[in-house]
Amino acid sequence: MITTCGFTLADWQAEAVHAWENNYPAGPYRGTLEIVTGGGKTLIALVCAARAALRDPDLRLAVVVPTEALARQWQVALARYTNLTQPEIGLLGAGGDDDFSKCRAVVSVLNTAAKRLPALARTAQPLMLVVDECHRAGAPTFAKVLETPAEYRLGLSATPDREEFDDTGQPLRYDEQLVGRDLGPVVYRFTLRDARLAGWLPDYDIHHHGIQLSPEEQRQYDQISRQVDDLGDELRSLGLEIGRAQQLQKRRDEVGLLARRYIAATSRRKDLLYRAAHRARVVIRILTQTLESGQARRVLLFHERVSEAVALHKELAMSMPGISIALEHSRLGDRTRVEALESFRTGEAQVLVSVKSLVEGIDVPEADVGISVASTSSVRQRIQALGRVLRRRFDESAQRKHADMHLIYVAKTVDEQIYAKEDWADLTGAGANRYWLWSADPAALPQSMPGPPASPRPTEEQEWDRLQRRRPDAPIAWRGSMIGQEYSVDTLGTVTNSAGTIISNPQDVAALVARVRGRPGGRFRVTPIHRLVLVWGDSAEGLVPYVTGQLAEPFEAEVGRHEDGSHAESVDSALLKPGTVLVEAPNKTGGSFRLRQKQGGVIERRSPDGTVEFARVDDDAPAALVANARRVLDNWRQLFDRGITFFLSEEGQAWYVEGGKRFHLAHVPGGFSWPS
Incomplete structure (x- = not known):
């Protein structure tokens, strides 16, 4: 029987285990835990497995992870914190070909698990399936892993939600999405904000560095941005949301072609920003200042692209010859990657340059300085990156950890959009954030800024409170972002979603839209929590959003049973x-x-x-x-x-x-x- 040893869970971690073990609405022993990076998801999962083993002593354990490095980390944790011996802990993928014939636990890399684990698990019952970083398993390439037969099912992620839509184009909640349905809904949450308020994190400061584009980079950026805007306008003119471009590109018509052109243009713009020349210069300045402090700091650098990470590693090695700098990315051999991580853990290498493969899952508590050289506008990825450095030390005899995180973005570009998506001061604490603006002059010091380059609009809950939590009787200016799914209502009162599917319960939305626009028909949005109807309308300041009412019940998309021509009319x-x-x-x-x-x-x-x-x-x-x-x-x-x-x-x-x-x-x- 699998048991744990060598650690004790914190009270909130024990609550997470209890929530999974007693998740009666979806069935006990299944569900997803949304736990902040550094919250001890591995140890929580091991206790969950031990609880399942009390019920089924012959339990086998299948752990699915997204990367080879994380697979090796799980093997170490199983050997250290359970009663399983090394031969009982197998590896599938990452050079391993083990199964359950001799192993009580098999750790598998996601791409291999999707192909082989469902078949291997049929004869390995009773089984517990643990999917770490489970949001990855929702991708079509990997979703087969969710078909693994297992009575006990556990999903782990700091950010489990994916943007998914059903066949009619309606947005799906996590418990409606493929991963949430197969592993179970989120039964316990412990977010970055929760961790901060609970005192779970070390002391830390977060520095936000805005850099400039060179004149030539700015010219190229402006040119590509005009293309992005024009293509986005074309999509919107067809009644389509640019946020659905990834889905729309799969279509084999003019819309699919337009979506592919839009995505290609945004990718070119991202690549331009990732390669911004001043990124490396600012990184070197930050590194130099950090290492000159005389403290034995361990610095973890994240980049978005392998080629840029390799180039940065080469430039740092040339500029800082006295510093040992390791490199880790997915195109290196297994042995090289293991050696790079190990040299960083032991302190032989003081700096580790990596791509985002290290952002998810890898435990590097030795890192007390992080530099996000380049990142996407994904809130999930930024939270994951912060978690790599904001890991507390559990050795009470050691000095209390103080972490520094440096986030580099290109000022006056789409890089700033991430600050409008989330209130980072609320997540991480207002006093922990410092904002800097670097000029193009290499000799100049950065200018201290009073706050972030952009601020999020009020949340839906904040706006609902402003409305005194009541449906408005007349249109009121909406101060929040235009959130929620977009719909259209025509002059006959027919409502369709962005996929063109008819809504079977339009309610009084046609009148709600008309009282803002002054005429029938138009586009509108419905907020995800309180179903508030948002419509753009004229004002003294120009076009502004209004909240014009509230739906009594969620929209339901009509299932087009016969629109494919497979069924003839039953009436002449x-x-x-x-x-x-x-x-x-x-x-x-x-x-x-x-x-x-x-x-x-x-x-x-x-x-x-x-x-x-x-x-x-x-x-x-x-x-x-x-x-x-x-x-x-x-x-x-x-x-x-x-x-x-x-x-x-x-x-x-x-x-x-x-x-x-x-x-x-x-x-x-x-x-x-x-x-x-």
């Missing part, structure tokens, strides 16, 4: 009257069209090359198709005094959507005649 559309409600959803295989009032009424479509065409109603066109067009126009005039969008099914039914319901417009077999 030739027998229906215009405006008849349709119980079954017709397909759209015949196309999408617009009815407009110009020239007394026209049927309009957009051709593949982007030009607009009008259905023919002249005597030279085929008589049956002209009759179809005139029938649609006549029925439309009976029903509406404004333009609408309608669809044509494979069986020849013209239909439209109003207020979330589908209605019959006309029976038009064969469709319409178009200019040749």
Whole structure:
């Protein structure tokens, strides 16, 4: 039976174990723990395994980790803190090919585990599956690992949430996402802010360094930014959110091409910022000042790209010949990487240059100085990087640790956006943060700044408090960010999400949008917590967001059971009257069209090359198709005094959507005649 030894959990860590062991809403012995980096997730997981073993003494343990270095770290922890012997602790991937025939515990790297662990686990029951940094397992490449049969399931991450949408385009909560469904919902949280308030962290200071672009870099940055803005405007003009570009790029149409161009342009801009020449200069100045203090500091440097990390290591070695500087990244051999980490742990190397592979999971408590040379705008990654350095020492006889974290960003660029995403003073403590601005002059000292380059707008909860936690009776200016999922409502009151899926319960949102815009239809957002409706509207200061109301219940996307053409209408559309409600959803295989009032009424479509065409109603066109067009126009005039969008099914039914319901417009077999 697996047992633990050599450590005692803190009270809050024991609470996390209890929450996992007694997670009755989702079932006991399953769930995800959201624990701050440095919070002892490994030890908590080992106690969870020991509790499961009390119930099933023959328990086997499968631990899945994202990197080889983390796999080796888990092997060490299992040998040190459990009763398992070295031969009982196997390795799958990272050069290992062990299974459960001889091993009680197998640590596996995620890419190998996704391919082999589900099959190996079938004969290794009862089994506990632990997925460390479990947000990684949600990627399509790795999701197969979640199919591993195991009665006991535990997810670990400081930031488990991923941005995922369902098939209808609706955003998913963590417990609805693939990882949350298969491992269990978050049953316990201990965030960076919680750790600070609980006194769990060491003493620390965080320094934020804004650097400049060179004139040539600035010229290139401005040029690429114009391309990014133009492509983003094109996506938005199609009713699409640029935040969904990663998903949209998979489409094999013009939208997919546009999304791929947008992503490529943003990647070029990122690469330009990562390579900013002044980054290395400022790193050298920070390192020099740090190491001149006379203290035995251990400095951990993070970069985003292997090539930039290699170049930085080379430049540091040339500029600081008396300092031992190690290099670690994923393209090095296993032995080289192990030696680099070990030299840093022992102090043989005072500085370690790494790529973000070290950001997640690796325990390097010896590091008391961190320098994030370049990072994405990901809040998750910054929290992970901070956690690498803000790890407390548990040796009470040692001197209390004081950590320094240096975060380098390019001023007056998109690098500053991360400061608008999160209140870092609230997370880390206002007094711990220092802000600096470096000039392009190599000899100049940095200028102390009064605060961050950008500040987050009020959160949804703060705005809800300002509204006195009540639905507004009239539009009120919204001071927070435009958060939440974006939707559109047309002039007929039909609501669709950003994937184009119809919302089956639109409620009174059409009226809410109209009272801000002054006319029917338009885009809006719904906040994730309180379902507040946000709409852009005119004001004396220009276009500003308003909160105009609140949904009584969450939107529900209609499942398009028959829109793929796999099911024919159950009622003969030739027998229906215009405006008849349709119980079954017709397909759209015949196309999408617009009815407009110009020239007394026209049927309009957009051709593949982007030009607009009008259905023919002249005597030279085929008589049956002209009759179809005139029938649609006549029925439309009976029903509406404004333009609408309608669809044509494979069986020849013209239909439209109003207020979330589908209605019959006309029976038009064969469709319409178009200019040749």
